[in-house]
Amino acid sequence: MEDKRFIEVSFPVKEVSEESVREKNIRHGHISTLHIWWARRPLASSRATNYAALIPAPKNETDWEKKKQFIINLCKWENSNNRHLIEKARKDILEANGGKPPKVLDPFAGGGSIPLEALRLGCETYAGEYNPVATLILKCTLEYPQKYGKPKETSKDWNFLKESMKNPLVEDVKKWGKWILEEAKKEIGKFYPKDPDGSIPVGYIWARTIPCQNPSCQAEIPLMRQFWLAKKDNKMIALKPFVKGRRIEFEIVGQNNKFPKNFDPSKGTVSRAVARCLVCGSTVEADKTRKLFQEGKAGQRMVAVVLHHPHKQGKIYRLATEKDLEIFKEAKKYLEEKRQKLMDEWGIYPVPEEEMPEKGTLGITPYFAAPYNWGDLFNMRQKLSLIIFVEKVRNVYKKMIEKGYEEYAKVIMSYLAFGVDRLAMFSTVLCRWKSGTEQNIPIFSGRNAIPMVFDYFEITPIGNVSTSWINSIKTITEPLEFYNTIPESTVIFQCSAAELSYPENYFDAVFTDPPYYDNVPYSYLSDFFYIWLKRTIGDLYPDLFSTPLTPKSKEIVAYTNERSWKEAKEYFEQNLRKSFQEIYRVLKPGGIATIVYTHKSTSGWETMINSLLDSGLVVKSSWPIDTEMKARLRAKESAALASSVYFVARKIKKEEKGWYNEVKEEIKK
Numbered sequence: 001m002e003d004k005r006f007i008e009v010s011f012p013v014k015e016v017s018e019e020s021v022r023e024k025n026i027r028h029g030h031i032s033t034l035h036i037w038w039a040r041r042p043l044a045s046s047r048a049t050n051y052a053a054l055i056p057a058p059k060n061e062t063d064w065e066k067k068k069q070f071i072i073n074l075c076k077w078e079n080s081n082n083r084h085l086i087e088k089a090r091k092d093i094l095e096a097n098g099g100k101p102p103k104v105l106d107p108f109a110g111g112g113s114i115p116l117e118a119l120r121l122g123c124e125t126y127a128g129e130y131n132p133v134a135t136l137i138l139k140c141t142l143e144y145p146q147k148y149g150k151p152k153e154t155s156k157d158w159n160f161l162k163e164s165m166k167n168p169l170v171e172d173v174k175k176w177g178k179w180i181l182e183e184a185k186k187e188i189g190k191f192y193p194k195d196p197d198g199s200i201p202v203g204y205i206w207a208r209t210i211p212c213q214n215p216s217c218q219a220e221i222p223l224m225r226q227f228w229l230a231k232k233d234n235k236m237i238a239l240k241p242f243v244k245g246r247r248i249e250f251e252i253v254g255q256n257n258k259f260p261k262n263f264d265p266s267k268g269t270v271s272r273a274v275a276r277c278l279v280c281g282s283t284v285e286a287d288k289t290r291k292l293f294q295e296g297k298a299g300q301r302m303v304a305v306v307l308h309h310p311h312k313q314g315k316i317y318r319l320a321t322e323k324d325l326e327i328f329k330e331a332k333k334y335l336e337e338k339r340q341k342l343m344d345e346w347g348i349y350p351v352p353e354e355e356m357p358e359k360g361t362l363g364i365t366p367y368f369a370a371p372y373n374w375g376d377l378f379n380m381r382q383k384l385s386l387i388i389f390v391e392k393v394r395n396v397y398k399k400m401i402e403k404g405y406e407e408y409a410k411v412i413m414s415y416l417a418f419g420v421d422r423l424a425m426f427s428t429v430l431c432r433w434k435s436g437t438e439q440n441i442p443i444f445s446g447r448n449a450i451p452m453v454f455d456y457f458e459i460t461p462i463g464n465v466s467t468s469w470i471n472s473i474k475t476i477t478e479p480l481e482f483y484n485t486i487p488e489s490t491v492i493f494q495c496s497a498a499e500l501s502y503p504e505n506y507f508d509a510v511f512t513d514p515p516y517y518d519n520v521p522y523s524y525l526s527d528f529f530y531i532w533l534k535r536t537i538g539d540l541y542p543d544l545f546s547t548p549l550t551p552k553s554k555e556i557v558a559y560t561n562e563r564s565w566k567e568a569k570e571y572f573e574q575n576l577r578k579s580f581q582e583i584y585r586v587l588k589p590g591g592i593a594t595i596v597y598t599h600k601s602t603s604g605w606e607t608m609i610n611s612l613l614d615s616g617l618v619v620k621s622s623w624p625i626d627t628e629m630k631a632r633l634r635a636k637e638s639a640a641l642a643s644s645v646y647f648v649a650r651k652i653k654k655e656e657k658g659w660y661n662e663v664k665e666e667i668k669k
Contacts, residue, residue, distance in 0.1 A: 017626035037111030090122035102508035107497035149484035177473035228435035238265035580615035
């Protein structure tokens with residue numbers, strides 16, 4: 001008799017969908033703040049589906065209602081560490097598996113949502129990944145917090161006990177993070193000076209420039225999509241351009257003076273690469289703008305400085321001065337000295353010189369100033385700050401080894417390296433100033449691509465704002481407080497999902513979220529972080545960081561930059577099929593699998609279904625769960641689905657056959 005599971009007969013789709021969508025707005029302590037990874041599954045849907053796949057189907061209506069309500073409560077974010085609920089869930093799973101923890105595999109583990117929830121539910125968890133950046137994220141999510149983050153009680157005295165109950169891993173990462181900041185300040189503090197009144201720079205607003213193409217004008221056009229600095233109900237401040245001679249100058253309006261009546265700051269000088277000269281009124285067409293960038297005829301201009309005063313509320317603005325520019329030039333000069341010194345020490349270019357992929361791979365628009373290598377995504381002062389933070393992190397390792405930290409030093413270094421990654425994400429020439437919130441918007445914000453940005457924001461990394469170093473460390477360590485109660489029972493391995501090294505009939509269950517054609521170019525996106533991780537902790541993880549960039553030859557994604565779409569499609573389909581065949585091979589007879597899939601095209605669904613059928617797995621049920629915010633940029637721009645379909649499959653003998661054409665229309669619906 002078949003051992004039916006809850007998820008095969010029923011599932012609270014509506015309630016779990018609501019929790020999954022709600023979770024997207026949660027940041028404090030969420031796995032997503034540890035390190036960015038693309039297309040992560042929500043923890044709510046991962047926990048609910050994992051649990052529902054490991055407990056028996058309900059015996060009757062009363063049992064069904066009871067279990068359904070338990071799943072709804074279990075998946076709520078606020079119950080992530082609810083001891084009573086989690087222990088009951090673990091007990092239910094143990095009972096259903098003959099008293100021992102089930103062996104659960106995720107061969108496409110990515111950012112770790114699915115294996116984290118399997119681990120939380122007491123399973124013996126195996127997480128596999130081909131990408132080295134994702135592999136490191138998995139270690140920092142599923143292994144290190146559980147092994148090194150448990151509080152050590154050293155005294156029965158209450159005051160000492162309170163101190164000793166702190167998470168030692170969090171405390172050490174924060175301690176060394178603070179040391180790094182102080183060391184960095186000594187070296188780069190002079191390049192981010194305070195104003196005479198004590199105001200501290202939050203950052204600098206830059207505009208790229210091109211020459212006007214009117215032969216009788218040729219004025220410099222600062223390319224700005226709009227002129228707002230702060231746009232809130234109680235705060236309206238903007239840059240107002242005006243012509244002085246043959247040059248465009250600016251004044252700040254709305255801060256200490258009245259906001260002009262007939263001025264609309266939302267109308268900038270550039271839209272979709274079409275530029276407008278404010279001196280002569282002529283237009284530069286998009287193709288010409290692109291050409292000027294490609295020919296290296298575009299420049300940049302520091303326009304404004306954003307500041308905050310330690311004893312005053314809110315941000316203040318002023319125009320950039322000649323002195324601001326001189327300080328920037330001094331940083332550029334110091335960069336050359338520092339670059340050579342570190343090159344001699346490290347034996348690798350401190351500023352990344354690895355080549356970027358072809359245009360189109362990452363969504364880089366053709367009018368970008370042809371960044372031939374990853375280092376081109378940072379201005380001179382950003383490069384200097386980042387390599388100095390890398391240097392200080394590397395110095396921490398030497399200090400910890402002197403103190404006898406040994407293996408633990410490598411663990412702390414991993415989180416500090418994530419701090420550099422986060423700083424890099426907020427320190428590129430592709431960051432934007434958002435006037436509605438008065439915040440810096442990082443690269444990769446809301447999309448799986450690198451967009452073109454004409455006016456950008458350069459942060460002060462040594463400040464005390466949300467995007468600076470010290471707050472990056474705080475954001476990274478927050479999730480570690482939540483995951484030290486999860487059991488230590490995980491195996492993390494790096495390999496292709498199409499070539500698993502485990503024997504046949506090894507796992508009780510497989511829960512996974514495979515890639516979807518070319519939806520996310522994981523390896524090319526993660527190269528942005530790989531280049532910095534390699535410089536920071538590459539020596540500590542030689543197996544992960546041995547190649548110049550992330551390995552791509554066995555990645556199961558439909559890339560077209562080196563092959564035709566037909567070839568890319570065939571490669572993806574062939575290897576997805578192999579992955580499902582591997583899942584079938586390593587599953588125990590009667591084993592269960594839940595496979596998440598989201599794709600907007602019918603061909604995507606056909607590939608998924610055909611790969612499943614070819615693997616020998618038998619689909620028993622499927623559940624559509626909302627996993628994305630409806631207002632996210634990707635959903636607005638395309639037909640990308642807000643729902644993910646969770647397929648439930650079994651390794652069992654096929655009893656009957658159906659014709660695909662007969663159910664094709666139903667699958668489409």
